[in-house]
Amino acid sequence: MYLDENKLVHLFHSNSSYYPAIGKHAPTKYYQATSISKNYPAHPFDLQPETDCKTRFPSIGSIREYSKCPMQKSTMFTILQNSFCVRNAHSTTPSAGALLPIELYLVLLNVDQAEAGYYHYHREMQSLTYIKEVHGDLPFLTPVNQFAKSASFLIIMTGNLTSMILKYGARAYRYALLECGHIGQNVSLNSELCDAGSCAIGGFHDDLLSETLNLGPDEFPLYLYSVGIKSSE
Numbered sequence: 001m002y003l004d005e006n007k008l009v010h011l012f013h014s015n016s017s018y019y020p021a022i023g024k025h026a027p028t029k030y031y032q033a034t035s036i037s038k039n040y041p042a043h044p045f046d047l048q049p050e051t052d053c054k055t056r057f058p059s060i061g062s063i064r065e066y067s068k069c070p071m072q073k074s075t076m077f078t079i080l081q082n083s084f085c086v087r088n089a090h091s092t093t094p095s096a097g098a099l100l101p102i103e104l105y106l107v108l109l110n111v112d113q114a115e116a117g118y119y120h121y122h123r124e125m126q127s128l129t130y131i132k133e134v135h136g137d138l139p140f141l142t143p144v145n146q147f148a149k150s151a152s153f154l155i156i157m158t159g160n161l162t163s164m165i166l167k168y169g170a171r172a173y174r175y176a177l178l179e180c181g182h183i184g185q186n187v188s189l190n191s192e193l194c195d196a197g198s199c200a201i202g203g204f205h206d207d208l209l210s211e212t213l214n215l216g217p218d219e220f221p222l223y224l225y226s227v228g229i230k231s232s233e
């Protein structure tokens with residue numbers, strides 16, 4: 001049972017990990033949402049809001065241009081701690097079975113009083129452990145996502161799925177993606193609350209990222225975020 005389910009996770013991941021393959025679906029076509037909202041026929045029981053939607057959160061849009069000013073280390077930690085940390089066995093984001101499969105790695109590029117390099121985020125201590133230096137290019141970034149190089153830092157989310165597969169089988173992969181979404185939403189909101197800008201990044205070369213971080217066989221690179229000070233230009 002375990003082996004088959006494990007194989008399914010690996011199969012799905014490997015079938016979706018060859019980034020250039022997305023071009024084969026429509027190399028020359030420009031895609032956009034077919035409609036902003038799905039529409040059902042009007043019904044007498046339909047409900048309308050009584051007031052305008054006044055959200056308590058800032059509106060968030062993707063920011064891909066960043067200032068050359070380094071980000072304060074304290075700002076980076078505020079964004080990180082509020083987005084994802086574990087205190088007394090409780091996480092800032094829901095986690096299926098509380099198995100906490102998502103690991104965060106950071107690539108510090110332009111943070112004040114911090115050495116550039118790859119780091120691992122310790123979610124209980126909320127500290128960053130230095131792994132290695134950044135060599136020139138970030139090889140795992142695809143051509144359209146080169147903007148991320150001018151960010152203050154990148155967040156790399158991986159799914160460390162060994163325990164999750166034991167409990168949930170192939171469904172573990174789905175749960176890991178959902179958990180990345182929870183953390184990502186927090187990164188978007190907290191960046192904006194800190195007057196910084198962020199961009200979710202799904203386009204990257206999985207194999208090069210796994211190689212760069214020396215990930216084990218059951219740890220999958222899933223989602224990236226670039227975060228930086230908004231450019232005023």
Ligand SMILES: Cc1cc2nc3c(=O)[nH]c(=O)nc-3n(C[C@H](O)[C@H](O)[C@H](O)COP(=O)(O)O)c2cc1C
Pocket residue numbers: 060061062063064144145199200201202203204
């Ligand atoms: C799962 C996911 C993957 C994404 N991947 C990328 C990406 O690789 N590069 C990029 O520039 N934007 C990426 N985005 C950001 C979207 O392009 C962006 O959210 C969308 O165009 C809406 O624009 P807005 O965020 O400014 O409202 C991604 C967003 C999501 C949710």
